[in-house]
Amino acid sequence: MEAIRVGLLGAGVVGSGVVHVLKRNREEIARRAGREIRVVQVCARNLEKARQLVGDEVQVVADPIAMATSPDVDVLVEVIGGTTVAKDAILAALKAGKAVVTANKALLATAGNEVFAAARAGRVPVMFEAAVAGGIPIIKALREGLAANRMQWVAGIINGTTNFILSEMRAKRLPFDAVLKEAQRLGYAEADPTFDIEGVDAAHKLTLLSALAFGIPVQFDRASVEGISKLQAADIAYAEELGYRIKLLGITRKHAAGIELRVHPTLVPAKRLIASVEGAMNAVLIKGDAVGATLYYGPGAGSEPTASAVIADLVDVTRLFTADPEHRVPALAFQHDALAATPILPMSEVETAAYMRLRVADQAGVLADITRILADSNISIDAVLQKEAADGSSETDLIILTHRTKEGAVNAAIARMEMLRSVKGKVVRIRMEELA
Amino acid sequence: MEAIRVGLLGAGVVGSGVVHVLKRNREEIARRAGREIRVVQVCARNLEKARQLVGDEVQVVADPIAMATSPDVDVLVEVIGGTTVAKDAILAALKAGKAVVTANKALLATAGNEVFAAARAGRVPVMFEAAVAGGIPIIKALREGLAANRMQWVAGIINGTTNFILSEMRAKRLPFDAVLKEAQRLGYAEADPTFDIEGVDAAHKLTLLSALAFGIPVQFDRASVEGISKLQAADIAYAEELGYRIKLLGITRKHAAGIELRVHPTLVPAKRLIASVEGAMNAVLIKGDAVGATLYYGPGAGSEPTASAVIADLVDVTRLFTADPEHRVPALAFQHDALAATPILPMSEVETAAYMRLRVADQAGVLADITRILADSNISIDAVLQKEAADGSSETDLIILTHRTKEGAVNAAIARMEMLRSVKGKVVRIRMEELA
Known part of the structure; x- marks a missing residue:
């Protein structure tokens, strides 16, 4: 299957994000799109910077219009910004029947009606997910x-x-x-x-x-x-x-x-x-x-979040607008023949932090016994909350938060704790996630 | 342009949402999809309930397989739930080369691999946005x-x-x-x-x-x-x-x-x-x-939120998978020839609640003067916060929150307030939105 050939206009913050993410996730993206997406030409104000970004395999071009209309380019990605060069190149690409992906909100908000009309006339899409709220689709x-x-x-x-x-x-x-x-x-x-x-x-x-x-x-x-x-x-x-x-x-x-x-x-x-x-x-x-x-x-901004949106548009162009109905949006996001055999991990192999609540005898040495079991199991403690026993009660709640540990080790430690005479009943365990 | 013809399997909570939203937003949806999306057949366990839902214009069908394979149906929408009738109907539709839209997470989670294989064999899409997190795309x-x-x-x-x-x-x-x-x-x-x-x-x-x-x-x-x-x-x-x-x-x-x-x-x-x-x-x-x-x-659930996702899938089927490249996803969401001429309102016509901060002389009668101006302008007050004057100062801050009012009226009231001798300098006005 032939690659989709991208002409990249702009080698700044967003342009370099596009190059890096396309390179790093090349295989993952091709598994989704059904074709490889490849930058084949790049044009920027600073040609030396463009060359440093893309290396020797990609053609560095001085003339944006030449790139936008090149027979070697399928899609123009415009991330140079501004409303002059960007506009001329976009209109030239659309006129030449090439799809356009742009992050240029200033251009589209002020000259969008003209750009969209040119896209209709050229019967090609103009995509702009990156123009609003960066990486959020x-x-x-x-x-x-x-x-x-x-x-x-x-x-x-x-x-x-x-x-x-x-x-x-x-x-x-x-x-x-x-x-x-x-x-x-x-x-x-x-x-x-x-x-x-x-x-x-x-x-x-x-x-x-x-x-x-x-x-x-x-x-x-x-x-x-x-x-x-x-x-x-x-x-x-x-x-x-x-x-x-x-x-x-x-x-x-x-x-x-x-x-x-x-x-x-x-x-x-x-x-x-x-x-x-x-x-x-x-x-x-x-x-x-x-x-x-x-x-x-x-x-809403930044190199790779914005590149994420630009590349999503490239995947859409590949999936929806190429003459290639076999590769429309696949049911499970990835092309059927590119699904992975990665196994599902058994829960004992999963690492999480844990909240544990133990009902314990209100007496000396209990905390030492319990923390000894955790230490023996290489489970490190993040926080301990020991409650005072209620009036007239000889038992109290002990809460322990652990750092991330494999579930299997936690299960074993809990089993040992439940065998202590000072621990009453089952230990309550709830998993914790930072989601950072 | 011919309508996309939907066979609706299920007339319960979600099915009725689909019927109601498709009817209420018929024009809006057609402006986006480029074609009308019309329920032409409905099949449900309770035929009488189905009849009440769709009225006389839609055919009520007793046999789900007959509907799923009917030459009068382009897309099967499966919202009957369960893993028996739903599965048989979906597989029959896919085999007959019809696109399927389903909200059935239980079926897809347990028999999805089989369903997706059938979709590939039939070269038609199976869409399931409604199966996870309801109306969230x-x-x-x-x-x-x-x-x-x-x-x-x-x-x-x-x-x-x-x-x-x-x-x-x-x-x-x-x-x-x-x-x-x-x-x-x-x-x-x-x-x-x-x-x-x-x-x-x-x-x-x-x-x-x-x-x-x-x-x-x-x-x-x-x-x-x-x-x-x-x-x-x-x-x-x-x-x-x-x-x-x-x-x-x-x-x-x-x-x-x-x-x-x-x-x-x-x-x-x-x-x-x-x-x-x-x-x-x-x-x-x-x-x-x-x-x-x-x-x-x-x-994540409910009749119309789930219907929102089902219908989004129907719009996708219409835009992406029908033999109709003219109506692919339009740049501005709506088909170009269906854009509206609705004007942008001048700010004076916009209604918002407002926060106002006035620097006022710390003396009797000030609040009365100001609330009189608001009352004259039909601006009703939601809350007032009067701060004590700082030691040695003869001025203080007065904060007023208003209910929703046209901006023009608020501007006029502010102009009048600023003419009061007891009001020092400009009134700070910040708009408020409940976003409920």
């Missing part, structure tokens, strides 16, 4: 997963920089300027942070979400946009006192008379899941008439 | 949206009944038996709740997630399954004291040596987003090597 959710619904509203934390700043302002009770400087130092904010902090980037993304949710053309120029640069620490504190968090939300809502399209700092009840989204993470909440509210959470 | 996320990733682990709250019971046990400090009775009374648990409370339903779903994540055949018989029926209120309380919540998680994780496949009560750090998933809601956390951790949250 939110465009696929809106466009496909929730296709049964009349959408009511979408509300999202869709800019990581501002969510990081707001999280820090609240946690450390610091003013905006101080946190912005810290964010710049850590790489969460750019040297010129205007697009992020004034809500423009969020409005680009919201424009796309609104079009997807409600079936309207992109209309960035109609969005109402207010950023966080004027937000004061006092208001974050008062909001908290009243049971709210302040988040920069993009909100789009449909009424009979029209559609709301707005980005602004927003008080949200602290008990909502989306209020607990901290740091540079993104989350999008969608309300549909049939499904109700669903929420999608994850990293 | 989690199968699409694993199968398509995260296709770039080597999956590391998946951990999910994938049974609403048990999550409801655990949430109630914690919130009300009640024992399992009492809460189960309450759940049965409210309809969150079935009369025979065994499959839910013993973790079998979650293990069915986890089996599918594991296969999708790691590219292995379904192997329900290898899953390790422990439910919540023996869980004691004391352990939920101790866990909370230690900073954890107890959730019934399905966990599957890949190691070089093998794959973990296990359902059991699990302590999870309370600060994790998934620990805050309460009531009958579902959430799935996926860790991929490129994207990192993403989380998907929403209703």
Whole structure:
């Protein structure tokens, strides 16, 4: 089966993520897509940087239009950003009948109608999962997963920089300027942070979400946009006192008379899941008439999270739009002839941390006996909680949290503990996972 | 354009959801799919109930195999459940070259390999988004949206009944038996709740997630399954004291040596987003090597949430597998010729609640002046927080939360407030959303 040949425009943060993930997960991706996905040409402002990224096997090209229209390229991946070179190359590729995958929210929010028309004229897809909320497959959710619904509203934390700043302002009770400087130092904010902090980037993304949710053309120029640069620490504190968090939300809502399209700092009840989204993470909440509210959470930017979305689009192009119905989306995600024979582990081989509760005699030496058994089994203890015996009782609860250990060893240790005279009845064991 | 003709097997909770949503959102769905999706035949155990559900325009059929193989049906939707009639009908439809959409996790977890082989032999898709986590498009996320990733682990709250019971046990400090009775009374648990409370339903779903994540055949018989029926209120309380919540998680994780496949009560750090998933809601956390951790949250059961997933599959079948490349997934979710001209509302027409902070003179009558302005503008007040003036200051902060009002009215009221002599400087206004 021939590989899908990618022309990569841009060798920066996202471009290098695409190259690295395609290389690292080459086999895994081919098992899913039914074909290999291979970068065959790369074009970047800095040719030397491009060469260093892709090595000698990939052609480095100086002219983006030449790459976009090359007969050796099946799909153009545009991750160079901006609205000039990127636009020209995308339109050239579409005109030449090549599928396009782009992460360019600024371009699509402002010139999307033109780009989508060119894609229709060329009878090829233009895919942009990476343009909104980075690695979270939110465009696929809106466009496909929730296709049964009349959408009511979408509300999202869709800019990581501002969510990081707001999280820090609240946690450390610091003013905006101080946190912005810290964010710049850590790489969460750019040297010129205007697009992020004034809500423009969020409005680009919201424009796309609104079009997807409600079936309207992109209309960035109609969005109402207010950023966080004027937000004061006092208001974050008062909001908290009243049971709210302040988040920069993009909100789009449909009424009979029209559609709301707005980005602004927003008080949200602290008990909502989306209020607990901290740091540079993104989350999008969608309300549909049939499904109700669903929420999608994850990293909204960064090299490999964004590459994850770009490559998902490449897999989609491979599966859905190539003349190759044999390789449509397979039932179990992987092509049937590429399923693995990896065995399921017996539970005794599974490692977890554990919570144990023992009912023990309230007497000296009990804890020593029990911790000796754990030590003999090489089970290390994370925490111990010994409760006082209730009035008149000679027994009490002893709770032990262990570090990760193979289940088999824990089972053996529990069996030994239950044989101690000071341990009453069965030991309660509940597994623990950090999920970090 | 001809409609896609659906044969609906099952007229219970999910089946009626499918009929109602397809009818209510007929136009919206056709604008997305490019064709109408129409139920043309229905087969159910109770023919009278089927007739009442679909009315006179739809054929009610007594024989499921006849419907599954009927030349008048393009797609079989199986929502009757169980592993006998459902299996026979699905296999017959696939053999007859008809696409199948099913919500049947028990069938797929135990006989999925056979069903998927039949789909390959018939060269038709079998879709099952509704089989896991109801309305959350989690199968699409694993199968398509995260296709770039080597999956590391998946951990999910994938049974609403048990999550409801655990949430109630914690919130009300009640024992399992009492809460189960309450759940049965409210309809969150079935009369025979065994499959839910013993973790079998979650293990069915986890089996599918594991296969999708790691590219292995379904192997329900290898899953390790422990439910919540023996869980004691004391352990939920101790866990909370230690900073954890107890959730019934399905966990599957890949190691070089093998794959973990296990359902059991699990302590999870309370600060994790998934620990805050309460009531009958579902959430799935996926860790991929490129994207990192993403989380998907929403209703995991119920008539219309499940129907949402069934119909998304029907839209996919229509878009991806019909001989109709013109109607593949459109760039903006809706077919180009079906975009709406709905206008974007000006911000003055948008309704939100508002937080206002006023710097005011610390003197009598100020609050009366301000609330008078709000009353004149028909803006009703939700809460007022008046801070004491700091020592030596003659000014203080007054915070007002309003109910939902049109932005134009709020702007006008703020302008009037700012003209009061007792109000110092600009009024801070931050919008509020309940997102309920």
